[in-house]
Amino acid sequence: MFRLLGFDVKVQSGFVMFMALIVFLYRDAFGLWLAGSIAVLTLIHELGHAVAARRTGAQAEISLGFLAGYASYRPTRQLSRAEQAWISFAGPAVHIATAVVVLLAMGVNPLEPSSASSSPAAAAIWWAGPAIGALNLIPVLPLDGGNIVTYGLDRLVPGRARQYMLYFSIAATVAGAAVLIGTGYRGFVLFIGFLLITQLQMLNAGKPPQQPTSAWEAAATALRAGKTGKARRTLVAALSHPQPSAQVPDLALTATDAEDLIGLLPDPLPYGDPGNEYVLANLLLTIGRYDEAAHYAAGSYARTPNTLSAALVARAAGALRDQETAIGWLRSAAEAGTSNAGLMATIDRAPELVELRVHPDVVAIRRSLAPTS
Numbered sequence: 614m615f616r617l618l619g620f621d622v623k624v625q626s627g628f629v630m631f632m633a634l635i636v637f638l639y640r641d642a643f644g645l646w647l648a649g650s651i652a653v654l655t656l657i658h659e660l661g662h663a664v665a666a667r668r669t670g671a672q673a674e675i676s677l678g679f680l681a682g683y684a685s686y687r688p689t690r691q692l693s694r695a696e697q698a699w700i701s702f703a704g705p706a707v708h709i710a711t712a713v714v715v716l717l718a719m720g721v722n723p724l725e726p727s728s729a730s731s732s733p734a735a736a737a738i739w740w741a742g743p744a745i746g747a748l749n750l751i752p753v754l755p756l757d758g759g760n761i762v763t764y765g766l767d768r769l770v771p772g773r774a775r776q777y778m779l780y781f782s783i784a785a786t787v788a789g790a791a792v793l794i795g796t797g798y799r800g801f802v803l804f805i806g807f808l809l810i811t812q813l814q815m816l817n818a819g820k821p822p823q824q825p826t827s828a829w830e831a832a833a834t835a836l837r838a839g840k841t842g843k844a845r846r847t848l849v850a851a852l853s854h855p856q857p858s859a860q861v862p863d864l865a866l867t868a869t870d871a872e873d874l875i876g877l878l879p880d881p882l883p884y885g886d887p888g889n890e891y892v893l894a895n896l897l898l899t900i901g902r903y904d905e906a907a908h909y910a911a912g913s914y915a916r917t918p919n920t921l922s923a924a925l926v927a928r929a930a931g932a933l934r935d936q937e938t939a940i941g942w943l944r945s946a947a948e949a950g951t952s953n954a955g956l957m958a959t960i961d962r963a964p965e966l967v968e969l970r971v972h973p974d975v976v977a978i979r980r981s982l983a984p985t986s
Contacts, residue, residue: 619984620663620675622656627679646737652677654708654741658749659684661707665700670958680807689921689955691895694764701760705749712742748804753782755811772830783812827851829892833870836877845877852878852893853885871896882909887917894925898965903932914945920952924959931965939966940974953982 614623635648655677662684663673673686684704692700713723721735722728729739750758754775759782766774790805828851835844866874875896884890890913897906907929914922923946930939946956960966960979969975 617656617675618660618664619667620660620673623674623676625676625678628652628677628682631679641733643733643737646734647741650712650737650741651745654712654745655682657711658682658704658708658746662686662700662704665703667954668958669696669700670952670955672952672954680804689952689958691892694767698761698764701757701764705746705757708749709743709746712738712746716742753785753808753812754778755815756808772834779812779816783809783816786812827892828889829866829874832874832877833866836870836873841877844874848874848878849883851886851889852883855886866896868900871900875900884912884916887913887919887922890916891921891925894922894929898925898929898932903929907933914949918945918949920946920949920956923949924956924963928959928963928965931963931969936969936972939969940972940978943969943975943978947978947981957982 614621616622632648632652635651636644638644639647656675659675659677659682663675663686666673666684666686669692670689671686671692672689673684676683676685686700716723716729716735716738719735719738721731721739723739723743728735730736749756750761752758752762754760754763759778763774763778766778770777786805786809790809793805828847832844832847832851835841835847875893878893882893890909894906894910894913897903897909907926910922910925910929914926923942927939927942927946930936930942943956943960946959947953957979960970960975960982966975970979
């Protein structure tokens with residue numbers, strides 16, 4: 614493992630084996646260039662995802678495995694569908710752009726087949742860059758193109774888009790394999806096989822990687838079905854007992870959903886799991902119940918001091934135009950030190966803190982969070 618641009622990068626043995634397999638299969642200059650180009654551009658691709666995720670305040674890391682790389686990230690706040698789609702798009706975008714720039718610097722026209730195949734190096738970079746990058750934008754899961762379409766579809770069928778896209782992806786992959794085999798072209802058989810196996814694993818798991826169904830969405834689904842008791846029990850259990858994952862759930866709830874769910878909870882509001890406590894405080898803030906958000910987040914911080922809860926109190930105080938309290942809680946958030954990236958994103962982007970961003974104390978706090986070179 615090593616660090617690059619502030620991200621942990623784990624190189625699995627399967628990644629090295631895949632590069633060696635490419636070299637073994639071709640046994641020429643093209644194979645060497647292809648293995649090297651795929652290795653470098655895969656890393657650049659995942660860095661694109663990771664940097665885009667970090668810009669939202671998320672914490673990201675990269676793993677390079679057999680046939681694929683993965684950039685996993687933990688959101689520090691609720692991400693919009695557009696932000697998630699952008700994170701998915703950033704990988705292939707920087708992947709293709711980097712390869713095109715390199716080809717142009719070599720005097721190669723990426724749009725001209727004879728130019729792109731003029732040398733082993735040019736051909737390898739073209740296949741590893743624009744070709745594989747564009748392939749990744751095909752709208753099937755688990756490719757980036759499939760994720761982008763899923764986030765858009767989720768606006769039409771909230772909570773069911775991933776399942777629909779998974780069924781479509783399996784059907785499209787099988788159909789594509791049949792067409793390629795039927796025409797006698799087997800160049801992508803390994804890739805298609807890997808794709809289909811991954812899709813079937815996702816289907817068996819019942820959910821896609823990094824998209825767990827949160828207690829809040831489960832409760833919202835139960836409430837829409839008229840199962841008020843089940844919805845209440847689900848939320849109270851999630852809030853009252855520590856959950857196995859510390860990841861902040863990624864929600865797609867409307868303001869009406871939030872109001873209805875909060876209305877199910879007992880008074881006083883329960884505590885017990887920091888992640889779900891943060892979600893509840895954030896929902897209170899989102900629907901304009903600033904006093905309640907501040908008091909609940911402060912209570913959560915008192916039980917488990919952490920940056921995000923303190924920052925949320927600061928946002929609520931900012932919304933109430935209590936600048937002194939907001940600055941004090943921003944200091945507490947910085948001192949907690951559990952998510953400097955999340956706090957920087959809060960200071961830079963939270964609408965409740967617009968007037969405070971130029972305050973000397975806030976500028977000093979923000980400066981103290983920036984990584985030192």
